Amino acid sequence: MMNKWEGIVLRTMPYGETNKIVTILTKEAGKLTAMARGAKKPASRLSSITQVFLYGSFLLRTGKGMGTLEQGEPINSMRHIREDLEATSYSSYIVELIDKLTEDGERSTGIFDLLHDALHAINEGYDPEAISLFVEWKMLRVAGIHPILHQCASCGAVEGEFAFSFQEIGFLCHRCFHTDPYLVRISPSQLKLIRTFANVPITQVGTLNLKKPTKQFMKKIVRQIYDEQVGLRLKSLLFLDQLDRTPNLLPEKEKPAESDD
Structure with a gap:
């Protein structure tokens, strides 16, 4: 059966001297693997x-x-991503994360749209580190993790001072701080950012320029959830960690004014 589908190439693997095995996340049929002969x-x-x-x-x-890829036409080659080391690195992480958390043939328009919007934003020059945070927080639900972010995970309160609890995988209000001695205190702006990452579509955010310490803090929380609850070990994450340790690997860029609002 022949089908024409829109999709994004997640990964390729050489097969023999001239062929590739290609994994594509399609909008209509989910993730598919096909032989691309020659x-x-x-x-x-x-x-x-x-x-x-x-x-x-x-x-x-x-x-x-396995299917066979007969032909195709590019809609967006994502040229900037391939030409910029930082964009390539974070895009590789996003693609690998989505690949690991999706099953072949399992259709999900939401996941396809998330990947498309993330890569499009990075290709347009948005902060790839911030975009990766959107993907990380949103993919928790796909991994079966549902953080409680709209209210206190213990008493249900929606007002007051809040902290993040890895024990509850969500927010605790100040009345319930005693239930988790290892909770992480957060500011109102950090609480708002976490909710934004988890719930607001990338396309509705506009230009979001966050300070590096803020992104590191948000990253630490979400990746600890993945480590403790999902157990993912991604190759692309090792290179991102190396970039964090040695930022001189990246060329100097003109940076926009940073804000956490």
Whole structure:
């Protein structure tokens, strides 16, 4: 059966001397894996459309077992992502995270839209570190983790001072601080940011320029949840950690004014 679907290339793997196995997250049919015959040849018509991050329209022959990629047309090659080390690094992490948390053939328009919006934002020059935080917080639900962020996880209060509890995987109000001796105190602006990352679509945020310490704080919380509750170990995350330790690896860029509001 032949199908034409829009999708984003998540990963590729060489197969033999000239072929690639390509994993594509499609809008209509979820994640699919297909053989792209001859795609490793520079002159192949499949070479340019089997690049990671590419958003395109793909003609796939499907049936029992692995499908076959017959042809495709690029919609957005995500050129900036591939040419910028920082953009590439965070996009690789986003793609790997979504790949690990999705099953083949499991359709989810929401996940496709999240990936598309994230890559589009990074390709347009938005802060890739901030965009990755949006993806991390939103993918917790896909991993089966549902943080309680709209109220106190213990008593249900919606007003007062709040802290984050890894024990409850959510907020605790000041009346319930005693229930978790290891909670993390947060400011009202940090609380608002966590809710924004978890609930607001990337397309509705506009330009969000956060201070580096703020992003590091938000990252520490969400990644501890993944470590303790999901147990993911991603190769791309190791390189991001290296970038954090050695920022001189990145070329100097003109930075916009930072704000946590």
